[in-house]
Amino acid sequence: MITLLYFAWVRSDIGVAQEALETKAETVGELLAELQARSDQHAHALAEPARLRFAVNQTFVELGSPVRDGDEVAIFPPMTGG
């Protein structure tokens, strides 16, 4: 089981802030492809990976980075704080 967290417009487009997923995905990229197929909202929110940032267990990662059972995977837009 992987815990997914969404923030900002990724969250509002998908419509949930958090969801759990049983998956065989071994990388962030594979996970993303699986998520894109989940619903129209997912497909729309996650359509452009270049506009997204990814963190696994609160560390920034790339699309090729591994994901493992039990990970917390966050998907969000580039940050705009400060």
Place this chain on the structure above:
Amino acid sequence: MITLLYFAWVRSDIGVAQEALETKAETVGELLAELQARSDQHAHALAEPARLRFAVNQTFVELGSPVRDGDEVAIFPPMTGG
């Protein structure tokens, strides 16, 4: 009559903060030469023009700048505020 103001170590070396001078000097450089001859203290304090800064009527000037009767001429080391 020219009013002379000294600050920092120029003041403490010469021993006065202010003095008035009747002079025929037409430039800051001529005035400086005249002052250097005034006393041993003046000679010592004013020996190295490169270590001094000059202001006429509260505006920075160079050795070649003119002085006129009634001017306020200040001589001091490079500034160290802030």
Place this chain on the structure above:
Amino acid sequence: MIRVQAEDFDLGAELAALREGRRDIGALASFVGLVREMAPEGTQASAPDSSHNGSGEQSMTLEHYPGMTEKMLAEIEAEAQARWPLQASLIIHRYGRLLPGEQIVLVACASPHRHAAFEACQFLMDWLKTKAPFWKLEEVDGKGNWVDARESDEAAARRWQGG
């Protein structure tokens, strides 16, 4: 020190606390980011009024990623401490709904020397902008708009290398 909080902060009290009881600090640089009132849509910033609809009520809501926010701010502060001879540093970042004129973020750095204090503050802000998981939602008359990241902020972060 880092703090992530919904409440406002007292700038004077925070800066006073940073130098409290110390006599070795030569330079204290600080920066506060504030919610800035936007000119109403369709008007020039210089126009004294406008004919747009609505009251123009504006707010800025800061969303963040609890846990990762604190982790990233601590990493950014540690990086500043490693790069400059800092005697004290502070990052406070707020989240939640803020109104124009309210404080969003404070960074402060104390050092024996002014260039270190200034540079470390700028570094903290530049990295914070691009590495701390905060997102801004602007709302005008209830209509929300997620603020886009700016290339100029990315460029500012890159000038410190490793950014």
Place this chain on the structure above:
Amino acid sequence: MIRVQAEDFDLGAELAALREGRRDIGALASFVGLVREMAPEGTQASAPDSSHNGSGEQSMTLEHYPGMTEKMLAEIEAEAQARWPLQASLIIHRYGRLLPGEQIVLVACASPHRHAAFEACQFLMDWLKTKAPFWKLEEVDGKGNWVDARESDEAAARRWQGG
């Protein structure tokens, strides 16, 4: 606004006054310079104590050129206002005898954007250091030493051109 005064200033109150009633400021950068306690002569800064004579009582006395000081600070502030889009700026510089830990100088700049606020503050400090007629006399156990101007300050002022 500029002020030249013997009295201390309240940093928090000064910064609060600068943004009082405004909702258009996005960035407020500030800098405070403080009297820094020196390591006793002949010791390393890291040595916890020393065998030097005297109690090590230290002070810093700031002398200035009344009239010209205000003129130069006003010119420096006007130059910053001309170079950056500032919404408010403040320079306070003290004179007289100060003890370690005391505040010497405050500069603060408000702008819609953080880079302008930061840069204008640094500019004000760099130019103030080399153009405002202040001189520092360090005293330790009653023995006075006029602080030498530093080439690094001259270089810092020159990077803004016209310096």
